[in-house]
Amino acid sequence: xxxxxxxxxxxxxxVSALAELDDESCLLCHQYDGLAFSGAEGEPIHHFEVDxxxxxxxxxxxxxCRDCHRDVQELPHGAVERVNCAVTCHVLDPSTNxxxxxxxxxxxxxxxxxxxxxxxxxxxxxxxxxxxxHQNRLFAAHEGAWGATDQLVQETLVRCRGCHQDPAWxxxxxxxVMHRMRRRRPPEEVxxxxxxxxxxxxxxxxxxxxxxxxxxxxxxxxxxxxxxxDAPDCLSCHVPxxxxxxxxxxxxxxxxxxNVENLRATCSNPGGAQRCHTGATQAFAEARIHFSDRxxxxxxxxxxxxxxxxxxxxxxxxxxxxxxxxxEFRFWILGLISLLxxxxxxxxxxxxxxxxxxxxxxxxxxxxxKARARVGVGGDA
Amino acid sequence: MATAPTIPxxxxxxxxxxxxxxxxxxxxxxxxxxxxxxxLAVTGFTLRLxxxxxxxxxxxxxxxxARSLVHRAAGxxxxxxxLAHIYYVLFIREGREWLRDIFLRPSDIGEGFRxxxxxxxxxxxxxxxxxxxxxxxxxxxxxxxGNTLMSIxxxxxxxxxxxxxxxxxxxxxxxxxxxxxxxxxxxVWHMYEVHxxxxxxxxxxxxxxxxxxxxxxxxxxxxxxxxxxxxGGSRVLRIHRxxxxxxxxx
Numbered sequence: 249x250x251x252x253x254x255x256x257x258x259x260x261x262x263v264s265a266l267a268e269l270d271d272e273s274c275l276l277c278h279q280y281d282g283l284a285f286s287g288a289e290g291e292p293i294h295h296f297e298v299d300x301x302x303x304x305x306x307x308x309x310x311x312x313c314r315d316c317h318r319d320v321q322e323l324p325h326g327a328v329e330r331v332n333c334a335v336t337c338h339v340l341d342p343s344t345n346x347x348x349x350x351x352x353x354x355x356x357x358x359x360x361x362x363x364x365x366x367x368x369x370x371x372x373x374x375x376x377x378x379x380x381x382h383q384n385r386l387f388a389a390h391e392g393a394w395g396a397t398d399q400l401v402q403e404t405l406v407r408c409r410g411c412h413q414d415p416a417w418x419x420x421x422x423x424x425v426m427h428r429m430r431r432r433r434p435p436e437e438v439x440x441x442x443x444x445x446x447x448x449x450x451x452x453x454x455x456x457x458x459x460x461x462x463x464x465x466x467x468x469x470x471x472x473x474x475x476x477x478d479a480p481d482c483l484s485c486h487v488p489x490x491x492x493x494x495x496x497x498x499x500x501x502x503x504x505x506x507n508v509e510n511l512r513a514t515c516s517n518p519g520g521a522q523r524c525h526t527g528a529t530q531a532f533a534e535a536r537i538h539f540s541d542r543x544x545x546x547x548x549x550x551x552x553x554x555x556x557x558x559x560x561x562x563x564x565x566x567x568x569x570x571x572x573x574x575x576e577f578r579f580w581i582l583g584l585i586s587l588l589x590x591x592x593x594x595x596x597x598x599x600x601x602x603x604x605x606x607x608x609x610x611x612x613x614x615x616x617x618k619a620r621a622r623v624g625v626g627g628d629a
Numbered sequence: 630m631a632t633a634p635t636i637p638x639x640x641x642x643x644x645x646x647x648x649x650x651x652x653x654x655x656x657x658x659x660x661x662x663x664x665x666x667x668x669l670a671v672t673g674f675t676l677r678l679x680x681x682x683x684x685x686x687x688x689x690x691x692x693x694x695a696r697s698l699v700h701r702a703a704g705x706x707x708x709x710x711x712l713a714h715i716y717y718v719l720f721i722r723e724g725r726e727w728l729r730d731i732f733l734r735p736s737d738i739g740e741g742f743r744x745x746x747x748x749x750x751x752x753x754x755x756x757x758x759x760x761x762x763x764x765x766x767x768x769x770x771x772x773x774x775g776n777t778l779m780s781i782x783x784x785x786x787x788x789x790x791x792x793x794x795x796x797x798x799x800x801x802x803x804x805x806x807x808x809x810x811x812x813x814x815x816x817v818w819h820m821y822e823v824h825x826x827x828x829x830x831x832x833x834x835x836x837x838x839x840x841x842x843x844x845x846x847x848x849x850x851x852x853x854x855x856x857x858x859x860x861g862g863s864r865v866l867r868i869h870r871x872x873x874x875x876x877x878x879x
Contacts, residue, residue, distance in 0.1 A: 470683060525790040532792055593806070608825075
């Protein structure tokens with residue numbers, strides 16, 4: 249045991265940055281795989297091991313343990329509270345030199361569509377909190393961000409170290425900047441994240457919402473599947489450049505990117521490096537991407553669902569009768585064209601096949617007859 | 630016309646007639662058209678593959694960029710070839726003859742009817758078809774209509790930002806359904822005609838050399854053959870018959 253501890257200490261000393269961050273030696277215990285806590289029978293097991301290498305490559309890699317786990321006052325410590333992201337930590341915000349906190353972001357989030365009314369909600373556990381979306385991600389690889397090669401990154405680091413003495417600090421800051429030079433999650437992951445709640449029929453219906461149901465029929469979704477790194481995911485339209493994911497609002501709110509006043513800008517994305525539908529007309533931008541009301545209508549008629557849930561959705565439809573009528577017409581006309589084509593394809597291709605089979609038989613007959621005739625002529629001669 | 634097919638001939642005559650079914654303009658149009666058609670079909674139906682297949686294509690880098698670029702480029706090639714063909718049939722002499730010969734006529738209905746009677750064994754011989762039979766005319770005009778719809782709806786989606794939703798949705802639906810119809814029709818109608826038909830298997834090379842010999846003309850387009858023999862013209866070639874080495878002179 250002593251030898252193991254000594255080896256652990258030696259390996260820690262080797263990593264100067266970590267030694268600095270871990271000057272209270274939390275890793276003496278927390279580096280061990282299997283350090284876990286199991287509550288009562290049936291409750292999930294909590295894992296407490298920290299891989300020091302991975303930790304250093306994560307977005308919180310520059311933050312010491314007790315900057316967030318502030319209620320640990322003595323060693324060994326007992327039960328520790330969940331981290332509150334709104335605390336003011338000991339890290340100084342380098343832009344203001346003041347202690348850093350996520351509190352302003354949390355304040356904005358709590359006034360957004362995801363947070364507002366949390367206190368009066370009969371199902372507050374349905375609403376997202378920081379940790380539902382943020383998981384202390386690893387820094388994205390340096391290569392590939394805006395065409396950066398590994399060589400370019402190494403060159404840049406050499407320049408940083410010209411002034412900044414601590415090489416690990418330079419690498420951390422550069423990693424942080426490069427991490428933010430692109431979208432943090434691949435588009436498919438964003439869709440998975442949002443739909444993990446928004447495709448859940450019951451969960452949405454409890455809040456009078458219609459689950460997202462038609463994105464996976466869209467061209468946007470196919471672009472994602474085909475691996476376009478700039479393919480449009482949920483955030484591309486709901487949180488385009490200039491908006492914050494912490495401040496998503498209802499589409500009737502002027503602060504929403506999908507408010508009718510903002511739609512043209514959202515589709516053409518003038519503030520972004522990526523051009524989407526440049527020159528989008530108002531008529532194009534006002535396209536309704538998710539046909540929620542039609543889906544609401546279907547759910548309302550689904551008798552396996554809670555009657556209260558269906559009543560909530562019925563109310564929603566009544567409020568938006570005009571939208572509903574627009575949907576009806578659209579689906580009617582598209583259905584009609586589709587039906588006409590199906591009938592035509594069946595009749596035309598079926599007719600063609602019959603014709604060609606008859607032709608095939610007739611050609612064989614004709615060729616046999618000609619062959620016989622040739623043999624006959626040959627015989628006569 | 631270096632690649633004329635071998636022609637059985639009368640021993641007394643060392644000249645043979647060969648007929649230009651497709652001249653070099655027509656062959657060039659056909660090659661550009663079918664190459665762009667194949668590219669469009671492959672890159673277009675990629676979007677209807679199962680999700681896992683699309684994801685795999687994306688992983689190996691064959692997904693979005695290449696697919697959309699090739700599809701648009703091939704679409705533009707097809708539109709340009711179609712415009713060139715319209716110019717050809719309106720302003721070039723041989724093209725104007727083409728248009729005149731391929732126009733639908735009431736007599737096509739009778740020919741089609743008699744041909745089906747022949748198929749069913751109610752007639753001993755097929756009708757004596759002219760330059761374009763009813764099958765070829767139907768295919769040509771179906772392609773004309775389909776190509777027009779595909780070009781319009783394709784261009785609408787290429788300039789998607791101009792259109793309201795219903796127009797775009799209809800364009801996408803028509804583009805998709807028309808593509809299914811076109812591909813199936815090409816397989817059942819055209820691929821059968823030039824690949825699978827008895828006597829043609831495994832393929833006809835007329836698209837390549839453009840020529841038909843007298844025997845094939847007599848089988849497929851006898852009325853046209855009579856007319857060409859009567860009036861001649863640029864579609865009839867008189868070629869020197871190649872004798873086997875040391876053949877008759879031995």
